[in-house]
Amino acid sequence: MMRFVAIFAVFAVALAAFRPPSVPLLVSDPYFSIWSSGNSLYDVWPTHWSGGINALAGIAYIDGKAYRFMGPLTPPVSMTQTSLVVHPTRTDYTFTQSGVELTVSFFTPSLLTDLDLLSLPFGSITFTARALDGKSHDVSLYFDHSAELCVHQSSEPVVWRRSHQGGMSFAQIGTQAQKILGAKGDFQRINWGYITLGIPDDASTSMVFAEADLSRAQFVAKGTIPATDDTRMPRPASDHWIVSAVRMALGQVAAQPVSRVLYLGYDDAYSIDFFGVRQQPYWSSRGSRTIQDAILTATATWPDTMAAGAAFDKELEASLFASGGQAYQEVGSLVYRQVTGSCKLTTDEKTGxxxxxxxxxxxxxxxxxxxxxxxxxxxxxxxxxxxxxxxxxxxxxxxxxxxxxxxxxxxxxxxxxxxxxxxxxxxxxxxxxxxxxxxxxxxxxxxxxxxxxxxxxxxxxxxxxxxxxxxxxxxxxxxxxxxxxxxxxxxxxxxxxxxxxxxxxxxxxxxxxxxxxxxxxxxxxxxxxxxxxxxxxxxxxxxxxxxxxxxxxxxxxxxxxxxxxxxxxxxxxxxxxxxxxxxxxxxxxxxxxxxxxxxxxxxxxxxxxxxxxxxxxxxxxxxxxxxxxxxxxxxxxxxxxxxxxxxxxxxxxxxxxxxxxxxxxxxxxxxxxxxxxxxxxxxxxxx
Structure with a gap:
């Protein structure tokens, strides 16, 4: 990691809490770029940078009652968002409800000195719960994403598939047509390749493809998700809104934090057409045949990767603060993933x-x-x-x-x-x-x-x-x-x-x-x-x-x-x-x-x-x-x-x-x- 030189004294005047116009969640490249424009994570649906909805939903089930923390879901009432901090590579939200604190961290490993990490087509979402009231609480969490992440228009038919590999479960959704590099334009969203959700195999975690309303309603009512996959495909993404859904049972949560992590990313197959020669994503030329391979390889050292990201963030934020105070730190942190997320690292299919x-x-x-x-x-x-x-x-x-x-x-x-x-x-x-x-x-x-x-x-x-x-x-x-x-x-x-x-x-x-x-x-x-x-x-x-x-x-x-x-x-x-x-x-x-x-x-x-x-x-x-x-x-x-x-x-x-x-x-x-x-x-x- 490069070193930054702090040359000015620390600024003493603190500014009021910063409200970004839009918050980077998972931002890897121009196609996989998810943001939240609400004051709270549960105010609005996350969107692609272009404004099209990229729905992510989150619900906490605490002692038999459901509370939403991500997405404008109904009917559950929301947890209370108590903080939002945007770091260069990570965004942290904190919520409280019924004696439980929940932190949700979105991390994209966009470290520019490590091309292997920079090119990874996925990021992680880490959920960490702990009790604040000295008691123990039964906690389960729900997450889903819609097929909107892999279509340009919600009327496009999609298909989905599940797989197990190396101790992980994967869910993938993509368009039926799969016209690779078949569309171009400024606000064109990707409609080839597959949005991929990966979770570690664990008795406390389950995954399903289901209708959004059905899956969410069952979790709100019972704290569970459907037992079998919806197999009616292909169908338009908007036809009863198929989602990849995950239930994470944290068990009895006391003062000691309990965490779960999932991985969400996009395999675009090929990234660029350079005068007739396809450019494959850099990550796929580095020994990872598929995005599942890439996720499996990365998860073995993911705690170290997150620690490297946290250390980078800390050092960069300190340099920004020393150079221009709190305002420079906040603006510099906000735009970091905006810049890296505008780019794509590739390898030429013919020449390397x-x-x-x-x-x-x-x-x-x-x-x-x-x-x-x-x-x-x-x-x-x-x-x-x-x-x-x-x-x-x-x-x-x-x-x-x-x-x-x-x-x-x-x-x-x-x-x-x-x-x-x-x-x-x-x-x-x-x-x-x-x-x-x-x-x-x-x-x-x-x-x-x-x-x-x-x-x-x-x-x-x-x-x-x-x-x-x-x-x-x-x-x-x-x-x-x-x-x-x-x-x-x-x-x-x-x-x-x-x-x-x-x-x-x-x-x-x-x-x-x-x-x-x-x-x-x-x-x-x-x-x-x-x-x-x-x-x-x-x-x-x-x-x-x-x-x-x-x-x-x-x-x-x-x-x-x-x-x-x-x-x-x-x-x-x-x-x-x-x-x-x-x-x-x-x-x-x-x-x-x-x-x-x-x-x-x-x-x-x-x-x-x-x-x-x-x-x-x-x-x-x-x-x-x-x-x-x-x-x-x-x-x-x-x-x-x-x-x-x-x-x-x-x-x-x-x-x-x-x-x-x-x-x-x-x-x-x-x-x-x-x-x-x-x-x-x-x-x-x-x-």
Whole structure:
């Protein structure tokens, strides 16, 4: 596990209890992604990140009476939820009723330094009960999940099956059609593969396939579940709502805690179609033929895995708190699984090549979108820079024409994306071109950052990529210092001609390329070495300084003297120890944001509207290296998350005068929250 450096004193002021807009439960990848948007776990049905119901039900039977703790079930009354804590890899709910305390913990082993754990397609739910009143109570627990977890529409026919293996029982539900990789799109939910529930074989635990109403009603009335499986299949998921149900008899529960654990996950069979070549999940290439095998193998050491997750959470939360107080700890913990759950680690079926894929999520649904990887990049550069490279690898392969005949890439700039999740099949003519922005400068900046994080080494970078990288550097030289009328990452605002922040990114991209060349000992042609590209960056900076300045700050566009914008792209000057732009630029911009544009919920993106991007705010806060300013920003982001009435996985596009949601949800770009920790990791200071 990597070590984080705590550099600031502990913050003394505690904030009120945090109410996330939506709580991550089990979040493994874009398809297996279950959230709860209620204040309490029993207020609403859990959902997929897209909003479609992924029903999970939970009932406690205490001394002959039933109480619900998960899902808006009727008729049982609810237990009382007394706490909710969202950790990076785990979410803990605590309930009380009739002298019994019940803790329900959802754990996803998304540890980025361990690819075997990161790739596991399942998580665990641990139920722990204890008596609070000095008495002993007879306790049984009920859990079920619906077939909604494996369909896009509830009208799709499903089938189910049970199996026993190695001391465990498994229940699987999947669509009858099983059209693997047969549908793509942003809000498309998976409808191939099988949702899998696993429980240890034990006399106190039983499992059944049953109609939801029948199974739940029997447990409420008697504390038992049906003795035989419902076998009427195939049938639509919504036809009497077939569920996988589990009864866990805890027996007499006193002060000593009693626990049970179950495992829930998704076997998608194949994860990505990469220009006609299927990519299998990484976990299934590591000796696990099936998800049952994977669960059996993992359960042997699951207590150690959970302990590793708890230790990681504790260390990361301490670093977040030391760096930015309670608000930073809470926001950083909330978005951790949001970011990891946007990605999928795979192995090429033909070559064995390992790749890491990111879904854009809720703003387009594209796969491997470079201007989405870019704002998320601080997260991966912090925890495991190899993963950042593995996200860029398929983009590089496409640019190098190593994918498939008929997809000849001849554009002088880097690709924007590779297709629509989960199918990478885009042709160059179909690209959403952002020549300076999302493609070229972003790729060069991220490559240099990976090199810096890899002990300033480029051994990980194949030599065959250098001709393409040189062409990208040369492209930037031809279009700077004024990128003209191009889209930037904030394309929802439309084209921004002569964009100053975009020009800064291109200039820093050239400086980053010069650094990368120095690390690798490479040059372009006979005369274009790193010094050449750095000299061009210096020339362009002079133009930028003279044409973008507007009294006490720098403009949105070269041709708009009364405009302004967040210059978040300057972050990479801090990360990569550049001296391209003078320190006065940072000082003037910071003062302008702080004194003229700080609203109750943050600083707007620019003068065109009052909305902002939470990820870019975190970049600006990190690049300021001003603790008070960062605290102001992160506290406002935390307050937006707490106050917004739109209960979806945290948006990155939000209003600043009010806690109003503008658009987007669950996007991986919120990895930008970790920009400050990345800067501290790359520039350790004594406490």
């Amino acid at each position: 090549e390992v790749r890491y894929w990111m879904k854009e999520i809720s703003s387009d649904g594209d796969i491997s979108t470079v201007d989405v990887i870019f704002p998320a990049s601080p997260f991966f550069a912090l925890f495991n820079p190899e993963l950042l490279w593995l996200q860029m690898l398929p983009v590089m392969e496409y640019a190098l024409n190593e994918t498939a005949p008929g997809y000849l890439y001849t554009l002088p700039w880097a690709p924007h994306h590779l297709g629509t999740w989960p199918v990478a099949d885009i042709k160059p003519a179909e690209q959403e071109n952002m020549p300076v922005e999302a493609e070229t400068a972003n790729m060069l900046l991220m490559l240099a950052t990976v090199g810096a994080r890899m002990n300033r080494s480029t051994e990980w970078l194949p030599k065959r990529v250098w001709p393409v990288l040189c062409s990208w550097g040369d492209y930037l030289v031809t279009v700077l210092p004024d990128p003209g009328n191009q889209l930037c990452t904030d394309d929802f605002e439309g084209p921004s001609p002569h964009n100053v922040n975009l020009a800064a990114k291109g200039i820093l991209g050239l400086s980053a390329f010069a650094q990368l060349m120095a690390m690798a000992g490479q040059q372009c042609g006979a005369s274009r070495d790193g010094a050449y590209y750095q000299a061009r960056a210096a020339d362009f900076t002079q133009y930028w300084l003279s044409h973008a300045h507007s009294g006490d700050h720098y403009q949105l566009q070269y041709n708009l003297p009364d405009s302004w914008s967040l210059k978040y792209n300057l972050l990479f000057q801090r990360l990569l120890d550049m001296t391209t732009f003078p320190e006065s630029v940072f000082a003037e911009e910071l003062a302008h944001y702080r004194t003229k544009h700080m609203n109750p919920y943050g600083v707007p993106l620019d003068n065109r509207a009052t909305f902002t991007k939470l990820d870019w705010e975190c970049w600006v806060g990190a690049m300021s290296r001003d603790q008070d300013f960062f605290n102001q920003l992160i506290t406002r982001i935390r307050q937006f998350a707490n106050d917004t009435p739109t209960r979806v996985p945290l948006t990155d596009w939000a209003q600043t005068p009010t806690p109003k949601y503008v658009g987007f949800q669950a996007r991986p770009v919120m990895g930008g929250v970790y920009a400050k920790l990345l800067d501290e990791a790359m520039h350790p200071r004594s406490a």
